Amino acid sequence: MLDSISNDLDFFLRALKVLIFATISGSIFGLEREISRKPAGLKTLVFVTVGSALFSFLSFELSSIFGGDPVRVASNIVTGIGFLGAGSIVRRGDIVEGLTTASIIWVCGAIGMVVGAGFYVSAVLISLGGLAFLIFLEMLERKFIRR
Numbered sequence: 001m002l003d004s005i006s007n008d009l010d011f012f013l014r015a016l017k018v019l020i021f022a023t024i025s026g027s028i029f030g031l032e033r034e035i036s037r038k039p040a041g042l043k044t045l046v047f048v049t050v051g052s053a054l055f056s057f058l059s060f061e062l063s064s065i066f067g068g069d070p071v072r073v074a075s076n077i078v079t080g081i082g083f084l085g086a087g088s089i090v091r092r093g094d095i096v097e098g099l100t101t102a103s104i105i106w107v108c109g110a111i112g113m114v115v116g117a118g119f120y121v122s123a124v125l126i127s128l129g130g131l132a133f134l135i136f137l138e139m140l141e142r143k144f145i146r147r
Contacts, residue, residue: 056116081109
């Protein structure tokens with residue numbers, strides 16, 4: 001009985017760590033999208049990151065218990081994220097909108113997978129680097145393309 005409680009507590013603490021780091025990582029992009037008043041803001045990007053992190057985490061946990069290939073789950077996460085991203089792309093005549101949002105949804109899914117694989121600090125650093133890159137590209141775009 002005590003062994004079962006210990007295992008449950010250990011699993012809970014590891015899952016909690018995944019939830020915390022996925023929330024932090026998704027929030028980095030989500031806050032920027034909220035501040036910029038873009039679609040797919042804080043809630044959406046946190047849930048995408050947390051969801052893919054939990055699926056990844058569980059795939060590693062279950063494969064260590066029952067065997068199997070955790071990479072199969074990763075491919076299905078990518079497929080699911082693709083559907084979410086596709087839903088954010090809108091075409092109005094010759095204008096296509098939502099590609100950056102779709103890309104960020106895709107990246108948040110990948111970052112969640114990084115968290116789920118146990119690379120917590122790397123996920124936060126990747127998120128911060130991605131945010132810096134996004135801001136830099138938007139500045140370049142405003143200066144040279146959208147005059």
